[in-house]
Amino acid sequence: MRIPMSNDAPNGPGRPKDLAKREAILEAAKALFLSLGYANTSMDAVAAAAGVSKLTVYSHFTDKQTLFGSAVMATCQNQLPDLIFEYPAGAPVQEVLLNIGRNFQALICSDEAVKLSRLIIALGSQDPAFGQFFYEAGPKRVLAGMEALLREIDERGLLRIANPLQAAEHFFCLIKGAPDYRLLLGCAGPLEGDEAEAHVREVVELFIRAFEA
Missing domain, CATH: 1.10.357.10 (Tetracycline Repressor, domain 2)
Known part of the structure; x- marks a missing residue:
C-alpha cells in the first residue's frame, strides 16, 4: 500500500527520522479521521497536525485512501x-x-x-x-x-x-x-x-x- 522510498533502506542514516515522521503522520491521521470524518480530513490538515510538510505526507502515503488504510492497519497492528x-x-x-x-x-x-x-x-x-x-x-x-x-x-x-x-x-x-x-x-x-x-x-x-x- 505504500510506495517504498529510497531513504527506506534498513541501514540508511535518515531512517530513524523518517520512521518518526511516519508515526507522527499516522497518529495525526487517526485523530483527524476519527474526529472530523473521512471526507472532512485533508492531507494538508494531516501534515499540519503532524508537524511535517504536505510533500512529506505524500512521500510516505500516495493518497488519502492509502493513508486511511495504513492508519487502520496500524491500529490493528498495535494490539x-x-x-x-x-x-x-x-x-x-x-x-x-x-x-x-x-x-x-x-x-x-x-x-x-x-x-x-x-x-x-x-x-x-x-x-x-x-x-x-x-x-x-x-x-x-x-x-x-x-x-x-x-x-x-x-x-x-x-x-x-x-x-x-x-x-x-x-x-x-x-x-x-x-x-x-x-x-x-x-x-x-x-x-x-x-x-x-x-x-x-x-x-x-x-x-x-x-x-x-
Whole structure:
C-alpha cells in the first residue's frame, strides 16, 4: 500500500527520522479521521497536525485512501501484532487462545476502535467500497493470522479444525458477541477487568470444546 522510498533502506542514516515522521503522520491521521470524518480530513490538515510538510505526507502515503488504510492497519497492528499468531513451542493451546482473545477484546473495546467502526458503517452507506477497503486493511489481516495459527494447531493434533478460516471467524465473532454490539449502539460501556476476563475465558473454553481432538 505504500510506495517504498529510497531513504527506506534498513541501514540508511535518515531512517530513524523518517520512521518518526511516519508515526507522527499516522497518529495525526487517526485523530483527524476519527474526529472530523473521512471526507472532512485533508492531507494538508494531516501534515499540519503532524508537524511535517504536505510533500512529506505524500512521500510516505500516495493518497488519502492509502493513508486511511495504513492508519487502520496500524491500529490493528498495535494490539494484534503478527507475532501473536505464532505458536510457541510447548505452550498450552488454551493459553495461546486466551492471549489472542484478551488482546482482541482490548482492541475492539478501545475508544479508537469503536469510533473507527462507526465511521466505517457511516462511510459504507455512502460508498460500499470503503467497507471492503477497511476489511482488507484490518480484519482480513487478523483473520489470516488466526487462520494460519489454527491450521498449525490442527496439524499438531491439538484440536481438530477442518476449516481454519471459518473457525477463525467464529472465534472473533464469539469474542465480539452481544457486548460489542451493545457498545457500538452506545447503550452499554466496554467490558473491562474481571468482566472482560470472564467473557474471554468462556469463549475460549467453548471454542476448545467445539474442536476437541
